Structures are given as structure tokens and as C-alpha cells.
Amino acid sequence: MNSMLTRSKQRTICSQLGRVKLQLLYKASIHGFTSPAFHQRCDNRCPTVSVGYNASGYVFGGYTKQPFSQSTAYVNDDQAFLFTFSGEKLLKYPVTSAGCAVKMIADCGPYFGEDLVLVHGSQAVVHSAPGTHYNFTAADMHGNDLTLTECEVYQVEETTALERPWRIIHWESVKMNDLKESITIYQPTHSSVSQARVLLIGPVGAGKSSFFNSINSVFRGHVTSQAMAGCFTSSLTRQFRTYSVKDGRKGKPLPFIFCDTMGLEESTGAGIDIEDISSILKGHLPDRYQFNTSAPLDSDSSGYLKSPELKDKIHCVTYVIDACKVSIMPPKLEEKLNAIRGKVNLMGIPQLVLLTKVDEACPLVKEDVKNIYKSGYIKEMMQEVSARLGVPLSCVVPVKNYSEELELDPDCTTLLLSAIIQMLRFTDNYFDDIGDKFSNMEV
Numbered sequence: 001m002n003s004m005l006t007r008s009k010q011r012t013i014c015s016q017l018g019r020v021k022l023q024l025l026y027k028a029s030i031h032g033f034t035s036p037a038f039h040q041r042c043d044n045r046c047p048t049v050s051v052g053y054n055a056s057g058y059v060f061g062g063y064t065k066q067p068f069s070q071s072t073a074y075v076n077d078d079q080a081f082l083f084t085f086s087g088e089k090l091l092k093y094p095v096t097s098a099g100c101a102v103k104m105i106a107d108c109g110p111y112f113g114e115d116l117v118l119v120h121g122s123q124a125v126v127h128s129a130p131g132t133h134y135n136f137t138a139a140d141m142h143g144n145d146l147t148l149t150e151c152e153v154y155q156v157e158e159t160t161a162l163e164r165p166w167r168i169i170h171w172e173s174v175k176m177n178d179l180k181e182s183i184t185i186y187q188p189t190h191s192s193v194s195q196a197r198v199l200l201i202g203p204v205g206a207g208k209s210s211f212f213n214s215i216n217s218v219f220r221g222h223v224t225s226q227a228m229a230g231c232f233t234s235s236l237t238r239q240f241r242t243y244s245v246k247d248g249r250k251g252k253p254l255p256f257i258f259c260d261t262m263g264l265e266e267s268t269g270a271g272i273d274i275e276d277i278s279s280i281l282k283g284h285l286p287d288r289y290q291f292n293t294s295a296p297l298d299s300d301s302s303g304y305l306k307s308p309e310l311k312d313k314i315h316c317v318t319y320v321i322d323a324c325k326v327s328i329m330p331p332k333l334e335e336k337l338n339a340i341r342g343k344v345n346l347m348g349i350p351q352l353v354l355l356t357k358v359d360e361a362c363p364l365v366k367e368d369v370k371n372i373y374k375s376g377y378i379k380e381m382m383q384e385v386s387a388r389l390g391v392p393l394s395c396v397v398p399v400k401n402y403s404e405e406l407e408l409d410p411d412c413t414t415l416l417l418s419a420i421i422q423m424l425r426f427t428d429n430y431f432d433d434i435g436d437k438f439s440n441m442e443v
Contacts, residue, residue, distance in 0.1 A: 005154070007381075011324065011361065012090045013090065021159045023155045025042050033148065033151065035122045038119055048064060051153075052148050054146075057143075060083065065079050080095040080112065081134075082134050093141075097132075100114075100132075101113060115132050115136075171370055197256075199314045202321060203325070206263070206325075208260055208263065211320060212245075215420060216243075222407070223406055259314065261277070277343065278343055283312030316423050321354065323361035327381075329388065353391055353396045355397065356398075356399055358400055365400075369411045369412055
């Protein structure tokens with residue numbers, strides 16, 4: 001039974017209720033827009049979130065901690081509230097008369113006071129009479145569209161950590177230092193290349209620049225912000241930039257370079273052009289090339305590298321995806337990512353996915369980042385992004401960037417360093433493949 005309520009909206013509702021998840025009990029389009037179907041599946045279950053949907057695009061409903069029944073009585077619930085969504089923003093309307101928060105009626109679905117009733121009279125309709133026990137306006141709640149296209153009821157369940165992590169990671173400080181040392185002494189297996197080049201690709205706001213800043217912070221020993229990063233609707237990155245990370249303030253450059261690009265955008269003609277990505281992969285783009293969204297780079301452009309060497313090309317592509325937006329990724333954006341993947345596949349370049357903002361996506365991880373591989377929800381997100389982008393689950397790595405912190409956190413750092421190790425391993429695979437091709441040509 002598939003939920004109509006997006007994961008993003010589920011997380012928003014759950015953020016009001018604590019460390020919980022939603023389990024779908026009743027779906028009217030499957031079980032029927034009737035009160036018997038509702039009561040059969042929902043009576044004596046609690047707490048619950050009831051959600052109505054209409055053809056006008058409104059998503060609205062209510063929460064109660066009390067179990068549904070058919071007693072005809074009002075029940076007291078001082079925690080009950082109604083809600084509606086304005087885009088992804090939750091508008092919440094707490095109960096004003098707790099003693100009449102929910103009414104247990106046999107011939108209706110979820111019945112909140114006298115104010116909002118879903119599946120009213122065993123019909124696919126809403127009864128709405130605001131101002132009795134909840135204060136809201138009908139226009140804001142459901143746009144005065146009282147015909148239901150769907151109704152769902154979810155049980156609210158506590159989220160618990162898995163007994164054992166499904167992926168092993170060592171959190172000891174000694175291991176963290178081992179990871180740093182492994183990165184510091186890394187050398188690409190191809191003699192003509194001194195630094196592995198990793199291209200970061202992702203939607204606007206996914207955290208590409210923040211990831212570089214986080215890695216830079218780890219090796220500087222304090223939180224830094226060299227690359228522009230922030231929460232904007234269009235890309236902050238307007239140039240093709242190559243960033244080298246130093247081992248300490250005056251240390252030597254580390255053996256990898258991050259290549260940062262404009263963010264991908266859903267609409268045509270916005271964000272980075274896919275043809276520019278091809279030029280980057282092949283090593284034609286110079287550092288600080290100014291992107292032109294109306295026309296891709298051509299061989300006559302200033303600074304165009306006509307004969308790039310292996311050291312100029314991309315050795316690993318890393319897609320940066322916001323964990324909070326996996327389930328609501330726009331189809332056109334997904335199409336762009338798949339088109340890019342097709343070009344990368346043809347060039348034989350290894351691909352990795354960084355799943356960012358995992359702490360915002362999962363309360364367990366927000367509580368303790370060491371729960372990352374004990375979170376069933378994060379595993380589901382990783383499986384979903386794996387399926388959407390067509391990469392194996394082993395190529396999906398969750399991270400938490402430094403965004404609001406002033407000091408480094410060892411556990412957060414361990415996740416970030418583990419991601420770099422994976423990139424370098426994938427880069428080695430690329431050089432091994434290049435070496436095999438040369439060997440076959442010689443034979």
C-alpha cells in the first residue's frame with residue numbers, strides 16, 4: 001500500500017510529534033470511502049494522523065492521541081491539532097476546547113470536534129465548520145473544495161534504532177586519525193597524475209559547496225567557509241571552480257581536487273548545461289570558467305583546453321543529493337541526472353552518491369550521528385536514491401556537512417573522511433581501468 005503523503009510532508013508532521021514515524025492504516029481509495037472501512041482498520045489505534053486530499057491540491061487533516069471508536073462521545077485531547085500544508089510549510093491549528101477535541105461517530109471517518117470531518121456520512125466529502133473547537137479558515141484549510149480524492153489514516157509509532165548497524169563504521173578517534181593519514185599519504189596509481197579530480201554535481205542547495213567547506217574544515221582543524229554556500233533557490237556557484245585542500249593552514253595540498261559547478265535546476269535553460277558537464281569530464285574547462293546558461297562552452301571559448309591530459313580530466317563523479325528531498329525530486333531534475341549519468345557511463349568514470357543533510361531527515365541521526373547506520377529510515381532513503389539514480393547501494397554514502405557548528409565534531413568528521421576514502425578508491429578503479437586499456441592496446 002503506497003502512501004500518498006510524501007516523505008517530506010511525513011517528516012514535517014513527525015517533527016511536531018517527536019522521534020516517530022508514520023505507518024499507513026487506512027487508504028480510502030483501496031479500502032473504501034465508508035465509515036465501516038475506516039473503523040475496521042483504525043478503531044482502537046492511537047495516536048493517529050488523518051489526512052485528506054482534494055483535486056485543488058490541498059493536503060490537510062488532524063492529529064489525535066486518542067483511539068478512534070464508535071461510542072458517539074466526545075473525548076478529551078489537549079494535544080490534538082488540525083493542519084494544512086502551504087507548499088511544504090505546515091500550518092498548525094491546536095485544539096481550543098480540549099474536552100471536545102475528537103468525536104467518536106459511527107457513520108463518519110475521522111471527526112475533529114464539529115470543525116473538520118473526513119469521509120463525512122460515508123461519502124468522499126469533507127464537513128467543515130471552523131471556529132467551534134479549532135480556529136482556522138476554510139480557504140486556508142482546503143480551499144473550500146470539500147470533495148475528497150483520497151483519505152489516509154496513519155498510526156504514529158516511535159522510531160527506534162536498529163539493534164545492529166547494517167553498515168560497519170568505526171567511530172574511535174584512533175580510526176578517525178587513521179582515515180586522515182590514509183588520505184594524506186594517498187597517491188594516484190597513475191604516474192602522470194598527482195591529484196585525483198572529483199567532480200561534484202547536484203541540485204541547487206544540496207550541499208556541494210558545503211561539502212568542500214566541511215572537508216577543508218576537517219584538515220584545517222576548525223570550521224571554514226572558503227566556497228560560497230547557503231540556502232538559495234538558484235545556484236550560488238556561477239563559475240567552474242577547482243578547489244585543493246591543504247593539510248593544515250600552511251601544509252601541502254592533499255592528493256585530490258574538488259571540481260565545483262553550478263547547481264542543477266529543474267527548468268530548461270536554468271542551472272548548468274549538460275554539454276558543459278561533458279566538457280568538464282573531458283578536461284576542457286579551465287578553472288574559474290564563467291558559466292553561460294544560454295550557450296555551452298565551445299572550442300573557441302577563452303581558456304578552452306583543446307588537448308587535455310589525464311591530469312585535467314575527471315576521475316570520479318560524485319552526485320550530491322539532499323536526503324530531505326529524495327522522495328520529492330522533480331521528474332525533470334531526475335531526467336537531467338539520468339542524462340548526465342548516461343554520459344558519465346560512456347566515459348567509464350566511476351560514480352558515487354553523497355546523501356547530505358541526514359540529520360535533518362532523521363531524528364535518530366539528529367540525536368546522535370553514530371545512529372546513521374542504525375536508522376532504518378536513512379537506509380530507505382539510500383535505497384530510494386540508489387534506485388532513482390541507478391547506482392548500487394554500495395555507491396551511496398551518507399554525510400553530515402558542517403553548517404551551523406563552530407567547532408569540529410569527531411563523529412561528523414569520521415563520516416566525511418569515510419566519504420573521501422570511497423572517492424579515492426573509486427578513483428583508483430578509474431586509473432586501473434585506464435591501465436588495463438593501455439595494456440590491451442600494447443598486446
